[in-house]
Amino acid sequence: MELILISILVLGVGAYLGAVADRFSYWFHVSRGMMWRKHCIKCFSFDAWMTYMPVFGYVLRRGTCSSCNEKLPIAPVLAEVVGVLSIGFIWFFGWGAVLPTNAMEVLNAALALFAMTGMLVLAISDLVYDEVPFAIYLLTLAALIGRIMIFSEASVFAFSMFAGIVSGFVMSILMIVSKWRWVHAHDILLGILIGIIVGWPGFFITLAFAYIFAIFGGIVDWGWGKRMWKGASSYGLYLFFALAAHAVLQVISALA
Ligand SMILES: [Zn+2]
Numbered sequence: 001m002e003l004i005l006i007s008i009l010v011l012g013v014g015a016y017l018g019a020v021a022d023r024f025s026y027w028f029h030v031s032r033g034m035m036w037r038k039h040c041i042k043c044f045s046f047d048a049w050m051t052y053m054p055v056f057g058y059v060l061r062r063g064t065c066s067s068c069n070e071k072l073p074i075a076p077v078l079a080e081v082v083g084v085l086s087i088g089f090i091w092f093f094g095w096g097a098v099l100p101t102n103a104m105e106v107l108n109a110a111l112a113l114f115a116m117t118g119m120l121v122l123a124i125s126d127l128v129y130d131e132v133p134f135a136i137y138l139l140t141l142a143a144l145i146g147r148i149m150i151f152s153e154a155s156v157f158a159f160s161m162f163a164g165i166v167s168g169f170v171m172s173i174l175m176i177v178s179k180w181r182w183v184h185a186h187d188i189l190l191g192i193l194i195g196i197i198v199g200w201p202g203f204f205i206t207l208a209f210a211y212i213f214a215i216f217g218g219i220v221d222w223g224w225g226k227r228m229w230k231g232a233s234s235y236g237l238y239l240f241f242a243l244a245a246h247a248v249l250q251v252i253s254a255l256a
Pocket of ligand 1 (some may be wrong): 040042043044045065066067068069145244
């Protein structure tokens with residue numbers, strides 16, 4: 001019973017962090033006037049269900065506006081679901097499925113949640129707006145490095161930094177080879193971040209996934225005869241999918 005209540009609490013926090021990341025990205029890239037509220041894109045009526053109940057608000061409204069029946073965008077709900085999945089992953093693998101009990105564990109959890117929310121903002125910014133807010137990048141990087149520095153052994157820290165550097169180097173080569181068309185400068189930044197998160201030698205698996213997805217994406221693009229994803233996509237899309245696939249792989253091997 002207690003485990004169920006803690007799970008609901010943890011996953012609820014994840015959903016709200018996902019919602020915060022989505023709202024912040026929207027506020028940052030599109031409109032500084034509509035920060036935390038979810039307005040219908042057609043009639044601009046404010047939907048309290050959607051704002052205060054992440055995921056369920058969308059389900060209860062059946063994905064439509066309550067006053068004009070306009071279909072609501074799915075992106076905010078996706079961000080909330082990804083928030084739930086990410087925090088579930090961090091909670092299970094990072095904290096051993098318990099709540100933090102002392103000050104150091106609270107600091108560990110806080111840094112992990114901050115970095116997770118930052119990663120969500122960066123993912124949404126890259127995938128939807130093809131732009132990376134640099135201040136958020138630096139804060140996320142600082143939280144990640146700080147967490148590994150405080151809570152991991154020196155060798156783990158050294159290997160994580162090394163993985164970040166190698167990952168950034170690989171992205172730089174891809175950028176030059178693709179003549180800046182496929183891999184953009186901000187993908188180097190994302191590559192460094194993901195290298196640090198996954199660490200050494202795990203980032204080889206993530207990079208391999210990214211290549212496989214990129215090849216698959218290239219084939220789909222070629223088959224469709226046009227760029228999917230509004231033509232805005234660059235390599236960051238495949239990096240984030242690769243990170244997710246790597247996490248799924250870890251979950252499967254933990255279950256087996
Ligand atoms: Zn409406």
